[in-house]
Amino acid sequence: MSTTASSHPPELTRHQSLVLDALTREEQPASAYALLDQLRGEGLRAPQQVYRALDKLMEYGLVHRVETLNSFVVCAHPHDHGHGPAVLAICDQCGHVDEFADPAIERRLKTWSRDHGFRMGATTVEMHGVCARCGTQAAA
Numbered sequence: 001m002s003t004t005a006s007s008h009p010p011e012l013t014r015h016q017s018l019v020l021d022a023l024t025r026e027e028q029p030a031s032a033y034a035l036l037d038q039l040r041g042e043g044l045r046a047p048q049q050v051y052r053a054l055d056k057l058m059e060y061g062l063v064h065r066v067e068t069l070n071s072f073v074v075c076a077h078p079h080d081h082g083h084g085p086a087v088l089a090i091c092d093q094c095g096h097v098d099e100f101a102d103p104a105i106e107r108r109l110k111t112w113s114r115d116h117g118f119r120m121g122a123t124t125v126e127m128h129g130v131c132a133r134c135g136t137q138a139a140a
Contacts, residue, residue, distance in 0.1 A: 016053045
């Protein structure tokens with residue numbers, strides 16, 4: 001199977017489906033261990049089972065790793081990876097993550113890569129700050 005996302009979702013294994021469903025139910029990024037705790041009743045017993053499922057889900061473009069939080073979120077654009085690099089806006093107060101893409105960011109990264117002989121692979125940009133909801137609550 002190709003390592004690039006296609007316009008059709010791949011056939012997922014049982015573990016991949018369980019992990020994706022659990023992650024979809026999360027309101028905030030979830031660690032592999034938090035997912036394992038949720039899925040023990042479904043037969044997942046070892047962290048490696050969750051990590052293997054997450055690795056494949058990332059390969060399929062269905063999940064993003066939030067490096068700075070050592071956690072994972074479901075992709076907001078799971079079947080449209082022509083949208084360029086994922087940009088994750090992470091609220092440091094409530095933990096909510098918004099995903100967006102911006103063609104200008106993609107162009108800048110590609111230009112820099114070309115100018116410096118760098119072969120860009122998977123790209124995720126993470127921004128930390130305070131979301132509008134938390135910012136409004138703090139101002140009140």
